[in-house]
Amino acid sequence: MQAVSSFVTSDGVALTVREAGPRSASVTVVFAHGWTLDGGSWDDLIALLTRSARPARLVAIDCRGHGSSGSARGGAATVARYADDLAETIGRLVPDGPIVLVGHSMGGMAMMALGERHPELVRGRVAAAAFLATGAGRFDKSIDRVPGLRAALPVAVGLGFRAHRHLPASMRYRLVERLLFGSRADRTAVERTAGEMRRADPRSVPSFGADILRHDRAGYLDRYAAAEVLVAAGSRDRLCPPPHSRKIVSHLPEATLVVYEGAGHQLSYERSEDLARRLAGLLERVESDRTA
Template identity: 25%
Template sequence: MTAADAPPIVFVHGTRLSAGQWSPQLAALGEEFPVAAVDLPGHGARAAEPWSLDAATQVIAGAVDSLDRGPAVVVGHSLGGYAALEFARRRPELLRGLVLAGASASTRGAWAAPYRFVAGLVPRIPADRLARWNDWMLRRLYPPRVVEATIRAGYAFHTLPDAWGEVLGRFDAGAMRHVAAPVLILNGEKDSVFRSGERDFARAHPDARVELIPRARHLANFDDPEAFSDAVRRFARQLAAAG
């Protein structure tokens, strides 16, 4: 694959996080591919912007355009995965491939109930207390090179109720029918909740496959940054080889 063949890659972060989530992947893949990571509305540098899926798709589209290399591989984690599904439906001409990470569970029905409860509970807890707990958890579980960019960027707890409120009840495997590009469903092996519908999601698309990161949980790109980056790299190279 030549530099001219390398597809651009846009990374979309998960709930409460920011573009900093992807610092290991940007470092690992940036020499081979044009890469960018976005802050969704209400998160990171866009903390003051109101959340909406419509605005989220516009942010992703802006990142694809900024790379100026045509349609992109979009990698979305959790909330970012569902935003990427919406982007795939609205802007198919900008999508070369889709990586759904921790976002292959239906957000409809009984599954959504505990998440609605959490979305209602979070605003009642002081944000600084939540931030300290998140900092402690990330530093306990992961080395600084993996999480310090995320910690520095802070957390978007104030956006969580609106973001989950719009996503919950909206997505199931049927959303895959609106994706015109190849799909890699990339989950942590131990992420039992968010990989619960992976087979249904894969069956709903003619060119989708599932790959698991061994022993990884929901934050698979933190649990094993090298394996996660390698999976994205192989997927992007396959798309380039296919033309």
């Protein structure tokens, strides 16, 4: 059972927070979801982890402009502000103790931005991290070859996102499955993902999307050098294919890289059981180090 609450950030946005597991646990997992999704994308993993022999405290936020959190106000729909919101969430809800950060897609990028903007938090508190279906380098290498495309991109993304929201359900599901899932996609997972996308704020999504294309934070991955790191990708991910994960590992050579054959972008749905097993292993090792 998850408890849902909210708090107001330093710039006045109400963020929704989902919590599970014992608050007295010695380790806390903080989840950061991907673009157009929300904290519900972690439900399967959270349910599995709460059944672990030694469950941790589990905290998942709805990024501003996503889920039931408030809209991202002018200029605040950025990966950097997402990182600041993670820092504020940790400061308010997890003021002490070791943390395991888990980020998917844009959430993993926010973790890199957390290292950029709050290095003392990462170095001092983050004992382990998992970067799922994400990337560290720029995604916009070809954009500047087309004059005016960069400026027009937020408008184009916004129009496309609004159009997608108004398609018949069957067509939306097919598009979501094609773009975000690998082979043999589970129908319920596709429908849940489409539902999260419909809840995202169409005023915020385009600016986040444009900022993702500017994301270039490989140089800050070394802030996680002291943490145990898991990097995972799907072999059929069309948005962040495995070379993006391999680039992350090139900056964190002690990290464990897992490529899930046949999986797409939605690893928390497609490979939840194996991810839960690997995260439980991370938690056990963090707890062992803490008591050693």
